[in-house]
Amino acid sequence: MKKAIHSPACGEVKDSLYSWGFVIAVTTVAIPLIFSQFPPYYIKLASSIMIMILYGVSFNLLYGYTGYLSFGQAAYFGSGVYVSALILRSTSSLPLALLGGSIAPALLAIVFGYFCVKRSKLYFAMLTLAFAQLIYTLIFKWRSLTGGDDGIVVPRIPYLHNPLTFYFFILALVLVSVFIHWVIVHSPFGHMLKSICQNQERTEFIGVPVEKQVLVAFIIAGFFGGLAGAIYAPFIGVISPKLVHWTMSLTPVIMVVFGGAKHFWGPAIGAIVYIVLKDIITLYTDNWLLVFGLMLLIIVLISPRGVMGVLENIGTYIKKNITKANLMKERIN
Amino acid sequence: MVLPRRSCFQRKMTILLETTGLTKDFGKFRALDNVSFSIEKGVLTSLIGPNGAGKTTFYNCITGKFPPTSGKIFFKEENITGLPAHTIQQKGLSRSFQIVSIFPELSVLDNIKAALIAKAKKNWRMLSFLSRDRVIHEEAMNMVELIGMIDRANWLCHTLSHGDRRRVDIGIALAARPDLILLDEPTAGMNPKETEEVIQLINYLRGKTETTFFITEHDMEVVFSISERIIVLHQGKVLADGTPSEIQENPSVQEVYLGGVL
């Protein structure tokens, strides 16, 4: 007898609303309090972690929840970066830059996604990568607009000059966006994504146009990936095609695999670990990707569900032992 | 002169599914050969035939998994030939698969909810919590109760026994309250006790819903005990079509299929 076929990567995604209290407390109180004691470098590090969290969470809507591995998210992050930078340069309006920097990638995702979702999951990964390379080449070659590999200097935003103020701005943007993802994955729409992940054929046969459903998830991921890029441009100040390179597509994959795709906060944990480790390792060696790769390998070997998986295992272990201890006590009494 | 015409008209009204000259080729191999027949509302019909007769292929054509090579399919008098699977499902034609096909990492309740979301076309609602949807919840609980899984509503499906997973499978197909449900060997791979339970379930569900059941089955005892009409498929062709007693007496059926069994 055959077992129902489903990808092992498609377990139920776990989370709880209580986690929000913790997240908000840490990001709005603890981090600013602690980091204001240190040079501004550290609060900037925290800001870039926040941006990467949004990038990772949007990617995981596709990967962890729907089961579609995109190897080309840099197309949306990167086009967000460039559209935002160009808008800032010509209008110096941040709201306009954020709007353009997320809508343009979403439009791109409509066009590219239309072709990608028609393929099997393997071809989906390859095709997303191919499209991302297309965008990379375009940005690299179109010197008159993008400055080629010289990049663009993005004008600073006067009212966000203070790093702590900028941190709070980014934080607000990221918290709202991540909360939208939270609602989405708990909505009927999100339920369909989980169904597609676990059994695509069955989902089709309960009356869901699966391709369209995946396409919409793809567009949402493109939109928020773009938004992450759109805020990254003024934050980092100087942009280059490096931000559209395929290694930038690899970033969310690594973060999510490291943190755990099967937990809502997995990408966030992954982003923190990724940025902090990158920061530390680059002090010692240029081959930080190699070191990180090794660490990733170790984590995945210990727990296929990433850091969150390890934490969960520890959690259930403790719970088991507590109930055991309680049982023992009862017996003794 | 008037009477037969009238009865003919009434009969036509109750036809749910009709195929005309349905043919399916896989390369040079003809899996279905000019299959024409109809399913009447409320009549539990079984499709039988030896391995490779084309039963699953027939289901796949009807439910839009792939289009037939030629021929037409009408469901509730509407031509549904070549429509995509999800569209056909939305019109009220559900199915289960020969191999149990459910959402293994979701709970029993969430499996049923998936089907209900799709049926209610709520699959685009992304800014409201599913857990707050009372209508879906109540309906799902009702369905879970109907399939006799209420005490395990929150179990993850991959932890269930094969028999219980088949219950969920049927529940998913039935949750949308379809007009017609196609069950492809619902007792495949089951021990006699589980088989008995599934048969009881099907009989129970028939009484509790408006849905017409169309079943393929290998177990002859099961077929003759629950069917009101039997269609025999052999090498992609309809060999016989009639009531269980007519089929039992049909010499060509006995020859090619039932052999010494009866």
Ligand SMILES: Nc1ncnc2c1ncn2[C@@H]1O[C@H](COP(=O)(O)OP(=O)(O)OP(=O)(O)O)[C@@H](O)[C@H]1O
């Ligand atoms: N997708 C396919 N491609 C090629 N040949 C196929 C395909 N599906 C079915 N067939 C062939 O068509 C014939 C009918 O298969 P089908 O699965 O419909 O039989 P069945 O009556 O359901 O048999 P069983 O009782 O074993 O389930 C078989 O010879 C099979 O090999």
Ligand SMILES: [Mg+2]
């Ligand atoms: Mg079959």
